[in-house]
Amino acid sequence: MVHELLDPVIHTQSRLRIMTTLTALRAGDRLTFPRLQGLLDATAGNLSTHLRKLEDAGYIAVTKAHVGRVPITYVEATRAGRRAFEDYTEQLRVLLTPPTGAAGPTEENR
Amino acid sequence: MVPHEDSSLFPRSAGDAAADDAPLDLAASAALIETQRARVAAATDLDARLLFGVWGAAWLVGFAALYAVALDPPLLGWPAWSAGALFAALLVAAMVVTAVHIASRSKGVRGVSSRAGAMYGWGWGLSFGGVAALGSALARAGASAEVMQLVMTVVPALLVGALYMVGAAMSGSRTQFALGAWIAAVTIVAATVGAPGILAVMSVAGGGGMLVGAVLEQLRRRRMSPRADR
Numbered sequence: 001m002v003h004e005l006l007d008p009v010i011h012t013q014s015r016l017r018i019m020t021t022l023t024a025l026r027a028g029d030r031l032t033f034p035r036l037q038g039l040l041d042a043t044a045g046n047l048s049t050h051l052r053k054l055e056d057a058g059y060i061a062v063t064k065a066h067v068g069r070v071p072i073t074y075v076e077a078t079r080a081g082r083r084a085f086e087d088y089t090e091q092l093r094v095l096l097t098p099p100t101g102a103a104g105p106t107e108e109n110r
Numbered sequence: 111m112v113p114h115e116d117s118s119l120f121p122r123s124a125g126d127a128a129a130d131d132a133p134l135d136l137a138a139s140a141a142l143i144e145t146q147r148a149r150v151a152a153a154t155d156l157d158a159r160l161l162f163g164v165w166g167a168a169w170l171v172g173f174a175a176l177y178a179v180a181l182d183p184p185l186l187g188w189p190a191w192s193a194g195a196l197f198a199a200l201l202v203a204a205m206v207v208t209a210v211h212i213a214s215r216s217k218g219v220r221g222v223s224s225r226a227g228a229m230y231g232w233g234w235g236l237s238f239g240g241v242a243a244l245g246s247a248l249a250r251a252g253a254s255a256e257v258m259q260l261v262m263t264v265v266p267a268l269l270v271g272a273l274y275m276v277g278a279a280m281s282g283s284r285t286q287f288a289l290g291a292w293i294a295a296v297t298i299v300a301a302t303v304g305a306p307g308i309l310a311v312m313s314v315a316g317g318g319g320m321l322v323g324a325v326l327e328q329l330r331r332r333r334m335s336p337r338a339d340r
Contacts, residue, residue, distance in 0.1 A: 006139075013134055017146050024150040028222035035218025039153055074220060089143065095136050 009057045010088045014050045019085045022077035030076035051075060059084055154215055158327045161208055166320030168204040172197030173313035180306035226280060234273055241266045256305050263308055267297040289323040
């Protein structure tokens with residue numbers, strides 16, 4: 001089963017899109033929650049659920065700050081998260097590249 | 111059949127959380143990464159085509175107006191102040207477009223790049239504050255209109271070239287570096303030409319150069335991503 005090689009924390013539509021978005025920023029950059037939500041077209045509740053799973057895995061860091069009295073939530077990919085995403089994309093690339101001399105992913109892989 | 115890893119965590123009754131956690135196939139994952147990367151880039155990267163375009167247009171038209179009224183006999187029957195006012199209005203408009211564009215693209219992004227951007231912004235602000243102070247100091251010291259025009263054309267244009275090159279060093283953009291170097295070179299040539307030809311050189315080669323930069327950026331984008339910007 002090829003999917004066993006892929007990190008299950010990342011390998012879902014929502015969390016893959018979150019990690020893609022956060023790692024597209026420069027290391028050391030973070031996004032406000034509403035901006036992240038806007039880039040994903042996600043509902044706040046759904047996004048929070050997935051952010052919690054990614055935070056539990058140590059892939060993202062969530063920080064809270066106040067501007068005046070307004071609370072702001074920032075989200076950023078951690079170093080571990082960037083590494084996990086790189087590993088994920090590398091695995092994906094390997095799995096999508098047919099082995100030379102064979103006719104692509106074969107039945108024995110499934 | 112591939113069971114979903116997280117099916118136990120997302121009961122089907124959980125609504126959208128379960129629906130968008132449907133198992134992904136590998137090609138769909140790869141496509142999703144590519145689409146989302148492009149979306150983030152389009153939403154957060156500054157669009158050089160827009161910035162080079164508005165500044166190029168402002169220089170092209172503004173310097174051309176100054177040149178037209180500076181000729182003897184003038185190409186345009188306008189009073190000299192009106193050409194200066196037109197140029198000032200064009201520069202203010204370009205500044206507003208730039209500020210709004212940067213604010214919308216960097217909205218909600220904090221950290222390393224917003225600090226770097228703020229420092230770069232202060233670099234522009236203080237440099238041009240200095241240019242304005244130089245202009246008023248020269249006027250107080252009794253500089254002639256010709257001296258004022260030479261200094262107030264060459265100094266800000268050189269600063270634009272230098273700041274573009276420095277910005278390019280930060281972002282690694284070759285297009286931006288080439289444009290900064292071009293503007294600096296044009297300014298050097300324009301300075302040796304002297305008044306009033308300096309204004310024509312700045313209009314055509316300076317403003318025109320920025321517009322060419324905008325077109326080159328469009329071509330670069332088309333080459334990088336054949337499906338984008340159609």
